[in-house]
Amino acid sequence: MAKHAHILIQHAEVADGTGAPRFDADIAIIDDRIAFVGDCSHWTADQRIDARGLVVSPGFIDTHTHDDRLLLSSNSMEPKVSQGVTTVITGNCGISLAPTPQRLQAPITPPLDLLDGEGDWFTHPTFQSYVDALQQQPAATNCAPLVGHTTLRIVAMSALDRPATADELTRMKALLREAMQAGAIGLSTGLAYDPAIAASTEEVIELAKVAAEFGGVYCTHLRDESDHVMDALEEAFRIGREANLPVVISHHKVAGKNNFGRSTETLERIRQQMGVQDICLDCYPYAASSTVLSVKHASSALKVLVTWSKSCPDMAGRDLADIQKEWQCSLEEAVGRLQPAGAIYHRMDDADVSRILAFDDTMIGSDGLPHDAVPHPRLWGSFPRVLGHYSRERGLFSFEKAIHKMTGLSAQKFGLRDRGFIRDGAYADLVILHADTVAEASSFARPIAPAIGIETVLVNGKIVWNAGQTTDARPGHVLSREAVTP
Structure with missing residues (x-):
């Protein structure tokens, strides 16, 4: 038969x-x-x-996304399925849509405003309620959610310009434990951003220990990706080592012209440390980053494009240098007038991007920002760019190796059982x-x-x-x- x-x-x-x-x-x-x-x-x-x-x-696994809200607000997931992505890892860079026991009010603290600037979607008092919403209104793609350290800080702390007190840390740990019980796959941090930059390494270690209790992973947007990138790597290694859980270095890069070429140094250090603890990394296939608009990032970039601006929405898509000329003002004044806003920063060298992509244990993550008015092209193009530009045209790695980086490798590192392989x-x-x-x-x-x-x-x-x-x-x-x- x-x-x-x-x-x-x-x-x-x-x-x-x-x-x-x-x-x-x-x-x-x-x-x-x-x-x-x-x-x-x-x-x-x-x-x-x-x-x-x-x-x-x-199906491709996007290891680094900010699709927490997109899964609910536009569940066709067109930017992802159109390029072959079937699973997204959400809650990266320390920002997740949940838990928010007290509904967040506008203006939302950056970088949480990359998910929702008005507070309309920060409506999940527990992480379980967010998971329930995803299950009640499924999206076109699978998702594996992380819990954001910055989100925990914002809802648990009375001030963000200092490390957490013992009581605040206890509250964050309780929120994280509930999230892990609800199905979160780990903890993420964005230690380079203002709401988390004052967090001590010890604060993160204590939270990472909670994630480790549930077999979770630690994903980190390093505290510094430019001049002090080596120190930031060592901090990430220490957190993973002392909390006893795997570390994922998010969107690994070396930014700023004076750091061009330093990927040889960072990758060698990562390779060494892989011999003694569980470490991996992801990368997006572009030499430009994108996040909230700041003077710090803009001042070290070769070119800056505005992706959105609440105060001046008509400036979305414009070159910041052209805006300065039009307004006849300084960089600092232009950035201030555009706030709150986001931007694309051309701050990397393609040789470094290529070297990081070619590293054996590098996974592919888009780091796309789906709610930007004029987004970075990585939102729609990361995975076909790896296959077309970097594999077929430039021969950086074989087609099969490219597929492995976007599928089987990611499934193994993130523990996505029965995914990533045919x-x-x-x-x-x-x-x-x-x-x-x-x-x-x-x-x-x-x-x-x-x-x-x-x-x-x-x-x-x-x-x-x-x-x-x-x-x-x-x-x-x-x-x-x-x-x-x-």
Whole structure:
């Protein structure tokens, strides 16, 4: 008797997420799982997809996002599914949408305003209530949420310009423990930002210990990514070591012209430390960053583009230098008049970006900001840019290695069981793409544009993107952290 699949992908070239060479196979899907990878010529199916001339890979895992609100406010997740992303890690850089026992009021403290500037979405008093909302209104992608240290500070502390008191730390630990019990996968920090910069290393260690009780991970936007990057790395290593949990160095970079080339130094130190503790890193494939607008960042950037401004919304998309000329004012005055605002900063060297991307244990994260009026193109283009520009055009690594960095490696490091690989029994998170043409269409001039060459995307066995359009399917799950075998 012939076996029956709900969806049968035929004549595919499979890049299975391990980094091994591609191979020809059919893929049979039953419900939300891959039932069989191999010759399915005798299977029957409700739906057949002819993948002749196409590559099928695991769905991409965006290891660094700020999609906490997007999952609820625009759950088609078009910026992500259009480039093949099927799972997003949220709550990065110390900012998460929950928990907020007292509803936050406008103006929202930066950088939390990158998620919501008015306070309309900071409505989840517990982390469980946020998870419940995600489960009651599923998105097109899966998500694995982190808890933000800055969010905990803002809701637990009476002043942010100092380390937490013992009572405040006790309250933060209680909030974090509830979040971990609700399914959060770990703790994130953004120690470079004003609300967290006064936090002591010991404060973070005590919180990280709570995350470690639940098998969590520690993700960190380092305290410094420029002149003092080596000291910041050592602090991150210490936190992971003393709290006994894995460390993820978020969007690793060396910023500022005087630091160009220092990735050789940082990567060597990371490689050394990997020998004694669990450490990995992610990177986005651009030499420009994006966050809140500040004089500090703008003064060390080669070019600054305004991505949004509450006080001067018509300035979104403009070059800050041109705004200064038009207003005939100093950098400090222009930044002040635009507040609250966000910006893109050209502060990195592509040689460093390439070196970090090529590092064996570097995962791919977009760090996209979905609520910016004129966002950084990484929001829509990070994953196809890795495949097209860095792999196919520049030969930085093989196509299979690129896929591994965006799938299997990320699943292993974040503990996403049965994700990131194409094999019997894995969840049917899949991307069908044109390997010879896949590329980003987004650019700094035109940042909102679906990728080229992404044909079909499936999440948990449901098609969420097909022939250039989203579908009505919303099959995303809230994922927990578990041990993963290669």
